[in-house]
Amino acid sequence: MKKILLFIACSLLMGGLQAQSLLEVKTFTLDNGFTVWLNEDHTQTSVFGGIVVKAGAKDCPGTGIPHYFEHILFKGTDKIGTTDYVSEKLYLDSIAQQYDTLAITKNKAKRKKIQKEINRLSIAAAEYAIPNEFNTLISQFGGSGLNAVTSYDYTFYYNSFNPQYIHQWLELYSERLIHPVFRLFQSELETVYEEKNMYEDSDYTLALQEATKRFFTPHPYQYPIIGTTEHLKNPQLSEMQKYYEKYYVSENMALILSGDFNAEEVIPLIREKFSRIKAGKAPKTEFTALPAFQGKETAEIRIPIPIVKWEPLPGEGFPIILPIITP
DSSP states (O other): OHHHHHHHHHHHHHOOOHHHHHHEEEEOOOSSSSSSEEOOOOTTEEEEEEEEEOOGGGGGGTTOOHHHHHTTTTSSSSSBBBBBBHHHHHHHHHHOOOOOOHHHHOOOHHHHHHHHHHHHHHHHHTTTBBBTHHHHHHHTTTOEEEEEEOOOOOOEEEEEEEEGGHHHHHHHHHHHHHBOOOOOOHHHHHHHHHHHHHHHOOOHHHHHHHHHHHTTTGGGGGGGGOHHHHHSSSHHHHHHHHHHOOOOOSEEEEEEEEESOOHHHHHHHHHHHHHTOOOOOOOOOOOOOOOOOOOOOOOOOOOOSEEEEEEEOSSSSSEEEEEEEEE
C-alpha cells in the first residue's frame, strides 16, 4: 500500500512539474508602455489570444458604459464594417449629438421626437454598415470562440485561432483598439436592454443586486455592471468616447498569446501592430473606503427560492457575500 501511495504521489508531482514547465511566460513592454505576455506551447494546435483592459464597471459606476463599449468593439472601425466611412460618419456624428440632447431632455413629448430622429438617422447610417464584418474576418482567418467579458475591474476580449493566421489576428485586434467606430448603437442598445431584462427576470439576480448594494455602498461595486435603468434610458456616445480616450491607452492594456507559435517570430509583428496604440496612463481613481465591518449584519430580501438570508464574511478589503441555503 505504501508503494502504491508513493507511486501515486510521484506521478502527481511529475504531472504538476510537467504542466508547470509548459507555462513559460515571456513578458515584455513596448516603447509606448503596452504590456505583452507570451506563452509558447507547441503541445497545442491553436493559439489563444486576448486583450485585457484594466477598466471596468467600477470606473464608470452605474452608467453601463464599459459594457456598452465592449459591445461596440465588435462593430468595426473606420476600415472594417463600412462601405463608405466618410458618408457614414456624417450620420454617426448627428446620432451622437441627438443622444446628448436626449440625455438632458425631460419632457416626454420632446424625448419622443428626439428618439424618432435618432431612429431616422440610424436607418440612414445603417445603409453604409456591414454588420458583423469583424466577426466574419476573425472566422475567415481560422478564429473561433470570439467573445468578451466586462467585470467590475477589467474588460477582456478574446478568441482562439489557427497559428498560420497570427499576422491577421494581430492586425484585426490592434485595429479595433485604435480606430473603433460607434456604429449600429441603437440596435446594440436594444441588445443591452434585453440582457438587463433577462437578468431582472431572475429573482436570484435581483436579490444579489440588492445584497450587493447593501453591503458595498458607498463603493462603486454597489452598482450592477450592466448599468442602472436610468442610465440605460439616457446613453451618451460622447461619454463613451471620453471613457475610451481615458482608459484604452497603452499602459492600461495588455496582450495575451498562448499556444502554438514562435515567440521570436511574433515579437516583431507585435511591435509593429501594437506600438500604434495611443501612449498614456489611465488616471488612478480614488474610491471611498467602506466603513469598518463590525461583526454580523443582516439584510432581509424576499425571494421565492430557499435562500433565507445572506451572511457577509470578512474579505480582503470588502465583505464576501455568501448565500445560506436551507432545505
